[in-house]
Amino acid sequence: MKALPQRSDLRTVNASGFRLYLQTELARRCSHNRQYSLRSFALQLDVDHSTLSQVLRGKRRLTTQMIEKFGRRLNLSQEDIEAFVAQAELMKSGKTVMASMAQQLTLDAVQLLSDTRHQSILELLQLEYFRPDVRWIARVLNTAPDEVNIALSRLLRLGLLEMATPDRWLDKSDSLCRDRNDFAAQVIRKLSEQVRKLSARSGRR
Amino acid sequence: MGQPVIQWQILSKMPEQLSEFYRQLFGWETNADNALGYRMVATGSERGIQGGIWPAAPEGRAMVTLYVEVENIAEQIERAIELGAQVVIPPQKLPDGDEMAVITDPEGLTFGLVKPARV
Incomplete structure (x- = not known):
């Protein structure tokens, strides 16, 4: 038996998947339009800008009603809105393992959005001469094998990577979307998918 | 055949230091010369089970897991x-x-x- 990917964090932190989505969406809009601001975003969401500011900073809890309202205002699909609501419900539930897993996935997504090595690994997979070897990846990215393994674990948990066989690693993201903002959107979508699966498993309990 | 516990795994935020710690303490040898860079730990005995060390993310926590076949x-x-x-x-x-x-x-x-x- 070789490496066994693990959940890496069960701490309770204030990391909401939908808050992460809002932060990412605001950053995306600001990068596309220099005039865009928190007030613009608040107007779009039909909420007071100070309230939105508190939500984004984790100073105010996102209620189910807020997730549903903001999700609709941002034209999210009903399926995605339900996934974010399910995650919030999991966090509040007594099902601590499931809540921890939802938390873990959110933390993974945060790391994927803040550390470009994750995207770099997926880009390497596209190369004809890619070698499914952590030591090779570490050399190419000028980092330590342990750092690569931590990044691989996150990509696996979020479903952005599949190790089908020892020699065949599959990029499960949309390989055509290599723009940073598009990648961020994909991470959020994968987070939503994984939470939906988690919620479905939780519902069967 | 039963369903034996066949491996232990340490999830660690300081895998290199732990490898050295257990090498000095018990003489356990670690080999990470594989495609995943996984630290396979050999206890040096045919009795008992062997293990491994896997890196934990900085935001994570350390733990030990036993694996049942x-x-x-x-x-x-x-x-x-x-x-x-x-x-x-x-x-x-x-x-x-x-x-x-x-x-x-x-x-x-x-x-x-x-x-x-x-x-």
Whole structure:
């Protein structure tokens, strides 16, 4: 038996998947339009800008009603809105393992959005001469094998990577979307998918 | 054949230091010369089970997990759920062909299930 990917964090932190989505969406809009601001975003969401500011900073809890309202205002699909609501419900539930897993996935997504090595690994997979070897990846990215393994674990948990066989690693993201903002959107979508699966498993309990 | 515990795994935020710690303490030898850079730990004895060390993310926590060998991961998961377990990591195939999953018992203790490729 070789490496066994693990959940890496069960701490309770204030990391909401939908808050992460809002932060990412605001950053995306600001990068596309220099005039865009928190007030613009608040107007779009039909909420007071100070309230939105508190939500984004984790100073105010996102209620189910807020997730549903903001999700609709941002034209999210009903399926995605339900996934974010399910995650919030999991966090509040007594099902601590499931809540921890939802938390873990959110933390993974945060790391994927803040550390470009994750995207770099997926880009390497596209190369004809890619070698499914952590030591090779570490050399190419000028980092330590342990750092690569931590990044691989996150990509696996979020479903952005599949190790089908020892020699065949599959990029499960949309390989055509290599723009940073598009990648961020994909991470959020994968987070939503994984939470939906988690919620479905939780519902069967 | 029974369903034996076949491996322990340390999830560590300081894997290199721990490898050295156990080498000095027990003489355990670590070999990471494999495609995943996984630190396989040999205790130097044929008795007992061998283990490994896997890096934990900075935001994570350290833990030890024991892995039980089973013939059918999916069936064992279903049985475990019936008995009050929860799935932490659903069944997945590893690059070396092994299948594994991680679940918690009714008290919340984590343990792994593994089906080695050779079984």
